[in-house]
Amino acid sequence: MNTTEFNRLMQLNFYVHNSLFPFLLNQDIVLTDKLRELIKAIEISEIDKFVRLKSKGFAGRPPAxxxxxxxAFIAKAVFNLSTTNQLIERLTYDNTLRVICGFSTTHNLPDKSSFSRAFKEFSEYKLPEITHQSFIKNHLSNVLFESxxxxxTAIESREKAIKKSKEIEGNTNNTTVDEPKKKRGRPSKEALEKKKMMQQIQETPISFIDAQRKKSVAENIQNLPKVAAYSCKKNSKGFKTTWLGYKLHIxxxxxxxxxxxxxTSASVHDSQVMVxxxxETTSKIDYCYDLADAGYCSKSLREASLELGHVPLIDHNPRRADKKEFEAFEAIKYKARSGVERVNAHLKDFHGGRNIWVKGAEKVMTHLMFGVLVITVEQTLRFAT
Structure with a gap:
């Protein structure tokens, strides 16, 4: 690994350890491991640069x-706090946390409605996503990764499932809406010959994944459904589990x-999001191999990976046939796929991915991305050192 690619990251880390931490300790502030993690996440991610400050030129009370x-929302992800009430309560009695976030006294601490309005603004212009994208670009865009x-991963939410509309754009099942009713009885020979002729003339319909390969990443993401829905899958023990909410594809x-x-919606199949x-990943970093489990086994996905300049290592799904095993060197490289499972578990167990109290895809994504941002800073520092 070429460590010169992480010069700026190491400089920020050096500043935090050798300047900021000693300054806070001199102020009689006790820094726990979690508070140190919070300070690193705030300073190294440089989230302050991307916050849009509200104008104070209007009449009335000046905005916070x-x-x-x-x-404060990064602190919520670091401390794995479920609700905004828990965050406000923590800020009320934890003087050190309040100073790190920038709140002077408990009398000036905003109420819950102010936190909700600020979170809504962050969701509208995607503050944690912009910060995460900038961090990847600044510190990892020049690094060549092997894979x-x-x-x-399933994301459960506390909202009602939205019923599917009859007019669905981009129907992946190639079904038509409001089809005319068929006549009862056996069709005539003329009707059968006409149907056969039409089938020969008609071109083979293009699949959903093949259509994605011809579109940009913005168009593909926009065409994916993002409403709360029901879905089910088999867990590691073979039992079927059902949940209402979303899926976070990482x-x-x-x-x-x-x-x-x-x-995306929980009902979206994993293979429809891999393209x-x-x-998006290719536009951010350089890497060699695409690793995925048998749920992504598709000829179209393998071709899409090759078109983007990568080598696909996707586990084979036998589908009532003999399973194709990896070559010896491929099996060794495929073991690295466990990293994404660790990220999913890390997000859910320690950074708010399991308890979602906000509603709507925008707010759910913002809540999750604060946790993802904390994980990215933490793991990048470990990777660089």
Whole structure:
């Protein structure tokens, strides 16, 4: 690994350890491991640069500084706090946390509605996603990674499932809406010959994944459904589990570093998101192999990976046939796919991915991306050192 690619990252880390931490200790502030992690996440991600400050030129009470709220929501992800009430309670009695976030006293601490308005603003212009993208570009865009692993994880939400509309754009099942009713009885010979002739003339319909390969990453992400829906899958023990909510699709580089994240409805199949994941990840970093489990086994996905300049290592799904095993060297490289599973578990167990109290795809994605941002900073520092 060429460590010269991480000069700026090491400089930020050196500043935090040798300047900021001693300054805070001189102020009689006790820094726990979690508080040190919070300070690193705030300073190294440089989230303050991307916060849009509200104008104070209007009449009335001046708005609170949005930088304070951004730091507070990072603290919420670091301390794995489920609700905004828990965050406000923690800020009320933890003087050190309040100073780090920028709130002066408990009397000036904003109420819950102010936190909700700030979170809504961050969701509208995607503050944690912009910060995460900038961090990847500044510190990892010039690094050549061996592989990237793709996978999804279930995200449960507390909202009602939206019923599917009859007029669905981009129907992946190639079905038509409001088809005319068929006549009862056996069709005539003329009707059968006409149907056979039409089938021969008609071109083979293009699949959903093949259509994605011809579109840009922005178009592909926009065409994916993002409403709460029901879905089910088999867990590691073979039992079927059902949940209501979403799926978070993640691409992870070696070192368990999340590179790209896409949120979709829970009912979307994993294979329909791999093409935009590969497109977005390719635009951010350079890597050689695409790793995925048998749920992504598709000829179209392998061809899409080759078109983007990568080598696909996707586990074979036998589908009532003999399973094709990896070659010896491929099996060794495929072991790196466990990194994306660790990222999923890390997000859910320690950074707020398991308890979602906000509603709507935008707010759910913002809540998750604060946790992903913390993981990215933490794992990149470990990878660089």
């Amino acid at each position: 500084d949005r930088i304070q709220f951004a730091r 990237v692993s793709h996978d999804s 691409s992870t580089a070696p070192g368990d570093i999340p590179i790209s994240c896409i949120l 935009p994941l590969m497109q």
